[in-house]
Amino acid sequence: MQFMNKMTLKRNIAVLGSTGSIGRQTLDIIAEYPDLFNAWLLVARSSADLLIAQARLCRPHMVIIADEQYYDYVRDALEDTDIIVATGSAAIAQAVTAPEIDTVVTAMVGYSGLESTIAAIGAGKRIALANKETLVVAGELIDRLLKDSESVLYPVDSEHGAFYQCLVGERHEDIDKLWLTASGGPFRTLPKEQLETVTAADALKHPNWSMGAKITIDSATMMNKGFEMIEARWLFGVMPDDIEIMVHPQSIIHSMVAFKDGSVKAQLGLPDMHLPIRYALGLPDRRLASNSRKMTLEDMATLTFERPDFDKFPLLGMAYAAARTGGTAPCVMNAANEIAVAAFLQDKIKFTDIYKIIENTMEKAPHIKHPTYEDYVASNANARAIAERLAKH
Numbered sequence: 001m002q003f004m005n006k007m008t009l010k011r012n013i014a015v016l017g018s019t020g021s022i023g024r025q026t027l028d029i030i031a032e033y034p035d036l037f038n039a040w041l042l043v044a045r046s047s048a049d050l051l052i053a054q055a056r057l058c059r060p061h062m063v064i065i066a067d068e069q070y071y072d073y074v075r076d077a078l079e080d081t082d083i084i085v086a087t088g089s090a091a092i093a094q095a096v097t098a099p100e101i102d103t104v105v106t107a108m109v110g111y112s113g114l115e116s117t118i119a120a121i122g123a124g125k126r127i128a129l130a131n132k133e134t135l136v137v138a139g140e141l142i143d144r145l146l147k148d149s150e151s152v153l154y155p156v157d158s159e160h161g162a163f164y165q166c167l168v169g170e171r172h173e174d175i176d177k178l179w180l181t182a183s184g185g186p187f188r189t190l191p192k193e194q195l196e197t198v199t200a201a202d203a204l205k206h207p208n209w210s211m212g213a214k215i216t217i218d219s220a221t222m223m224n225k226g227f228e229m230i231e232a233r234w235l236f237g238v239m240p241d242d243i244e245i246m247v248h249p250q251s252i253i254h255s256m257v258a259f260k261d262g263s264v265k266a267q268l269g270l271p272d273m274h275l276p277i278r279y280a281l282g283l284p285d286r287r288l289a290s291n292s293r294k295m296t297l298e299d300m301a302t303l304t305f306e307r308p309d310f311d312k313f314p315l316l317g318m319a320y321a322a323a324r325t326g327g328t329a330p331c332v333m334n335a336a337n338e339i340a341v342a343a344f345l346q347d348k349i350k351f352t353d354i355y356k357i358i359e360n361t362m363e364k365a366p367h368i369k370h371p372t373y374e375d376y377v378a379s380n381a382n383a384r385a386i387a388e389r390l391a392k393h
């Protein structure tokens with residue numbers, strides 16, 4: 001009887017980053033369960049045409065195009081509807097607090113997700129967190145804000161969805177460590193020397209997951225796994241050194257938890273982001289039944305594991321160092337990474353320059369041990385400026 005459906009009212013969902021990979025898949029799930037969910041607010045950075053098409057299809061209460069130069073275009077295109085159109089980051093932070101909204105899916109890319117996530121916590125919303133950079137940049141602050149709020153964070157990242165599922169019914173004190181799985185990315189088997197000459201096109205060919213450009217490059221450098229370690233550290237209240245990264249190229253086990261009695265729980269599933277999104281949106285009431293392809297014995301016939309190569313992927317070690325240092329260190333690392341990845345995607349720098357830029361930025365940027373929100377904002381801006389200069393040389 002404890003599995004009785006408590007989800008009797010339709011949930012209004014705000015999708016921040018609706019035109020990105022996670023945003024589009026979230027709209028698939030909302031459309032899959034029309035009796036349970038309604039897209040109430042859609043937010044996009046600059047993909048105006050896709051936002052207009054989504055608005056015509058989902059009929060949300062409101063859409064926001066973050067980049068102001070597209071505002072007139074979107075407003076005019078939706079003039080014949082009763083959909084409210086707004087623009088700018090202040091409008092986003094304001095809109096997520098609307099009392100009609102039940103759940104905020106934060107799927108914006110990078111640092112830009114921070115302000116609206118803080119606003120959603122302030123308004124006590126359920127948050128399906130897809131923007132891992134929020135916890136990387138300001139995990140300490142978010143953790144503090146959550147303690148004073150009714151807001152709950154549900155992870156959308158597949159690894160963190162796995163940890164969450166492994167931890168249902170367990171006591172925190174019984175955790176020995178978290179095993180964070182990584183596919184290893186497109187360069188897992190490439191000799192280290194050849195990383196000097198790989199192109200953005202090479203790095204964008206991820207073996208298992210279909211994702212946006214920024215996170216795909218983060219997977220190729222393994223920065224993504226460093227970010228996920230920091231994300232897990234805050235979501236599950238463990239220390240960085242309680243999290244061990246393991247390379248599992250098939251991406252069938254999405255992560256595992258080892259307990260103090262020697263038992264290990266793993267969560268398995270096909271590498272399809274619809275699964276963790278569906279799980280997060282069903283929380284805390286139930287699993288949402290689906291007609292999507294189910295896993296077969298063949299899918300899990302060969303599961304292999306290896307240790308990550310910290311020498312070939314130095315951003316892994318840098319992420320652990322930043323997490324142990326705390327304060328603004330992870331914020332600086334994230335800012336430098338955003339600039340370096342953008343420069344690499346534009347073929348302005350080499351793949352291996354990404355970590356040189358991050359390392360140099362972290363050396364040059366001042367460190368604040370107990371940052372306020374304003375400190376994070378200033379630290380992010382300062383680190384971006386340093387990284388921009390480094391990327392030009």
Ligand code: MG
Nearest residue numbers: 157158159228
């Ligand atoms: Mg992930």
